[in-house]
Amino acid sequence: MNHTSDPVVEVVDLRKSYGAKHALDGLDFDIRTGEIFALLGPNGAGKSTTIEILEGFRTPTSGHVRVLGASPWNADAAWRARVGVVGQSTADIDRFSARELLRHFAGFYPDPRDPDEVLEAVGLAPHAGARVRTLSGGQKRRVDVALGIIGRPELLFLDEPTTGFDPEARRRFWTLVESLRTDGTTILLTTHYLDEAEHLADRVGVIAGGRLVEIGTLRELGGPEARTPVVSWRDADGHHRSERTHTPAALVSELAAALGGEPPELSVHRPTLEDIYLDLLEAHAATAGSSATVDEHGGRPTTNAGTATR
């Protein structure tokens, strides 16, 4: 465990361009020891570019980046042993069994976890001896997670870790991540699942168009007014109206009195986390002058722990 009070991850004015494309346009954030920090954002926002720079697989165009006190892309093997990586692509060493892979990779670390305990923790114990290629997509993803934590990392990167998991596997994974936090592991997570971020993250950073739109706890997302209920109805001349109010019951009574009965098409809605998140992205797209786009990305390196990192 890192016992210093310095941030585990320090990012100042991080920029990354691919030709004329500014994938990252000046990011600033810190991740503290023992924290679970989630990066949220639409497709193409820059989450994987950020995480891959912090893992040392890409170099920034400019900016200051320190991860466990080092520049990741110049870091040595001792630094790598302190970091765990679960990238977006799935383990492709599929002629081995999960148990064989874990035993093999455990040998690269000074203080690895017990392979059988890891298999149990990720729910792979019943399939430990099966060749990885015979496993389902969700089971292969668990192999990635197992490889990411076998070295007992101080800092764990999880890039969309539960994509393809069934609901029970996701819950089980969340329990595993919580136990890693209890052990003192610092975790950077990217996810498209707001409930995952809500369940796991101490703080989130919302990224869009290569910029950090907001950073804070999920409760703080969108500012203090974002969760204010919205009363909607159709008024006497047929126009659709809506009003944000902390006293929706009072407004509904006023409306009922003014309209002499039930307000037509009345609804009272308390914005959900998803509403708030989508509003944030919409506001960003409006100020950026374009909406968030879905991009294909080429040339991303394989980043699962079993191949590129070790």
Ligand SMILES: Nc1ncnc2c1ncn2[C@@H]1O[C@H](COP(=O)(O)OP(=O)(O)OP(=O)(O)O)[C@@H](O)[C@H]1O
């Ligand atoms: N190797 C590359 N060459 C050129 N452009 C790239 C490359 N990798 C990423 N990009 C572009 O950089 C931007 C950010 O991509 P990135 O993969 O970081 O987004 P993301 O937030 O991880 O998206 P997703 O949620 O789809 O994984 C996108 O516009 C993408 O097309």
